[in-house]
Amino acid sequence: MPHYDLVIVGTGSGNSILDHRFADRKVAIVEKGVFGGTCLNVGCIPTKMFVHPADLAATPERAGELGVDLALRDVRWREIRDRVFGRIDSIADGGRRYRAEHEDNAHVTVYEGEARFTGRKELTVRLGDGSGEETLTAEEFVLAAGGRATVPDIPGLAEVGYHTSDTVMRIDELPRRAVILGSGFVSAEFAHVFASFGVEVTVVARSGALLRGEDDDVSRRFTDLAARRYDVRLDRRTVRARRTRGGIALDLEGPGGEETVEGDLLLVATGRRPNSDLLDVAATGIATLPSGHVVVDSRQRTGVDGVYALGDLSSPHELKHVANHETRVVQHNLLHPDDPIESDHRFVPHAVFTAPQIASVGITERDAAARGVRYVTATQEYGGIAYGWAMEDTTGFAKLLADPATGHLLGAHIIGPQAPTLLQPLIQAMSFGLDARSMARGQYWIHPAMPELVENALLALPLDG
């Protein structure tokens, strides 16, 4: 049974642990799928590479309001798809070859297969080439096995032939009609991509609003705007899925009774769960939450000595920048066990690359009320700043929450053009403890640029004194 200094499970963020500083350690890295993990192969990167052409394709819809008449002549789906994966697949392949074959990695063994714990600090890999199993032990483990899309238990769903985000980006032809089940991140991004490319989209949501995790004002505004672009069915329970002559049908129950929606393609976008079950972490004594997330402390240590976990396997945020941050923490703690560092999850931002874009950090007004936090808020519309006039934006806004006594920001929520970029200085202010007044008046704001949205929102906060 081979014994290693370090075994890493998962080559998404896990692959970034290794650099020249690990050259004196005997290392194994295990991957059951494609090198590079979710973000590179089926997540952040390909989706955003589809969103950008979708943004271009959606431009004619609005340009007429500014006196510029544009027409969308064609969307060459296969060309778009092949540009995306032509770039990504070669990065994944290069990453695998580098680890498996390059002399820099002479101390690294790559196991291609599915790992599961079979004892305390003992891992068995079922090799993907069918050649059997290999059992490994190690002094230290990094578990970076991520998560997977979940599919609800709806009668008929397993039989109709649905897509998840893992498969939908590789289709050969755009469907004429797409039904998207779920109303979170994946749904919002793919609804925009498909609708912009001319697909008739229907989004089925079980609650009363899309992107319900956002601040209520943002979620409401997004729901209203989405409903102008595609068919949005709220408060719907999906009773069954079935194949029809025309495609795939979902039978729904909602406020108006029973109804059916139909598409040529069904995308199930109903969330993800961690892979802790498939990795059988319980067999090595690691605790998990009811959600399946591996329990870790602020140094990313599990309850088993020498076993770390990071990213979607242990983080409820399920975001790549969080996995990257935790990877740096684990890497440091492996290299400097006597001088460990902790993960900082105080101000984790996120962005939804839909239309309009959405970005958020910190607490929502709903959170503040639920926690009894004293707060003030200010909302600045894009339509009230010069660049917003230039764009004729009538729907976007930035909403800030702050502590009235100290002026420290508690939350920031933006819906509108370039929302993630506009949010970044607010994340910086929160991370470094800059109060709203100092931020607004302690620097120049380029005129008449879009960040004046942030400046004006900061100045509008009704702080004490």
Ligand SMILES: Cc1cc2nc3c(=O)[nH]c(=O)nc-3n(C[C@H](O)[C@H](O)[C@H](O)COP(=O)(O)OP(=O)(O)OC[C@H]3O[C@@H](n4cnc5c(N)ncnc54)[C@H](O)[C@@H]3O)c2cc1C
């Ligand atoms: C459609 C989509 C879009 C997204 N867009 C964004 C975005 O714009 N911004 C953002 O911040 N985040 C985004 N995310 C989330 C982001 O992709 C994840 O948070 C991130 O990839 C998690 O990284 P990870 O290293 O924890 O796991 P992963 O990247 O999932 O890596 C886990 C690896 O472990 C392997 N593995 C799992 N189990 C085993 C096993 N038992 N044995 C061997 N190998 C195993 C898997 O094959 C995989 O390669 C998106 C996700 C999706 C699905």
Ligand SMILES: NC(=O)c1ccc[n+]([C@@H]2O[C@H](COP(=O)([O-])OP(=O)(O)OC[C@H]3O[C@@H](n4cnc5c(N)ncnc54)[C@H](O)[C@@H]3O)[C@@H](O)[C@H]2O)c1
């Ligand atoms: N831009 C980004 O950062 C980005 C983009 C895509 C995905 N992601 C990550 O991937 C994760 C997964 O995305 P997602 O959109 O699948 O999940 P999500 O958690 O964002 O949304 C899941 C949606 O499915 C609904 N749902 C759950 N069970 C259902 C059921 N049985 N029937 C009908 N609806 C149901 C939920 O109400 C919710 O609307 C996200 O949480 C996010 O962390 C991030």
